[in-house]
Amino acid sequence: MALSKDEITQDMFEPAEIESGKEEEIATExxxxxxxxxxxxxxxxxxMAGLVVILAIVAMAFIGPYFSPADSIDEQNLLRSNLPPKISWLQDVGWLPFTGENAQGVDMYESKSVDENYWFGADELGRDLWIRVWEGTKLSLLIGLVAGVGDIIIGVIYGGISGYFGGRVDEFMERxxxxxxxxxxxxxxxLLIVVMEPGIVPIMFAIMFTGWITQARIVRGQTLQLKTQEFTLAARALGANHGRIIRKHIIPNTIGMIIITMMFSIPNAIFAEAFLSFIGLGVPAPEASLGSLINEGFKQIQxxxxxxxxxxxLISLLLLAFNIFGDGLRDALDPKMRK
Incomplete structure (x- = not known):
């Protein structure tokens, strides 16, 4: 039964017992x-599964070649030309392609008197595909990382200047x-690779030349928003110059978006290199990348x-893992996703 206002007295209330020193204790970490x-x-x-796949592939790209019976990526031996894959402890599993047999069921290792097992087989020149695949993965990752970092550097500088100064500077840079x-x-x-001739450095330059645009537009949009915030206006009122405001206030507040964009720039660069290599404008022989290996294998696919x-x-796993991890990183760094 509810009490009326006149029936509530001071005697009904007692102060809560609080231990000394715990009045304002933080309950969570x-x-x-x-x-x-x-x-x-x-x-x-x-x-996290995508991150594990990326780390596993990166680790194998560095340690995998040491498990090859071949000494180098371009070591040729026509005796093992077009050898199918063979792994001794998996050759009894018929549905896996590691039996060492050709389409007619003939054990090519016995017919050619080859003692070593080539886990990924060999190409038409007798080069071990195991070492070529992992060395190619290393080169593709290197191209993707360098091109991705280049995109970030160019895009952050360009987009930061365009968005911060605005006006005619922004209008000219946006055109x-x-x-x-x-x-x-x-x-x-x-066109760039045709002019500079195919090679690792021209491929990196061509990818960076076109890949920074997305990063620049993202940084520009963030900068246009941040330069009107109170902390930026306060820094300007206290006498901070343009360089300090960009370095200390603008860029640190866009670092989350920069990292997220970089995680998508790396797989885009890897795919671009694979495409160029597939059409014959990629890494020149005897070097190998995942794209050039797919190009060589496509000629023998029948x-x-x-x-x-x-x-x-491998390239499918890399692209899928990077994109899944990038999506998760975007959700983790976005304050709107906090629960």
């Missing part, structure tokens, strides 16, 4: 932005971006499909 983001990232199974966007990226990359199978699986 204190975390900064990065610790909180990493904790939320760990809770997502798919992105340049619009012109570059109007040209298809693949066409521009092909009779020796395994030569395109293994590099195709």
């Amino acid at each position: 204190s975390l900064n932005f990065w610790q909180d983001a990493f904790r939320r990232l760990r809770r997502q199974k798919a992105p 340049i971006i619009e012109i570059l966007i109007g040209i298809p990226q693949l066409v521009l990359m092909i 009779f020796h499909p395994y030569q395109a199978l293994f590099p195709g699986i």
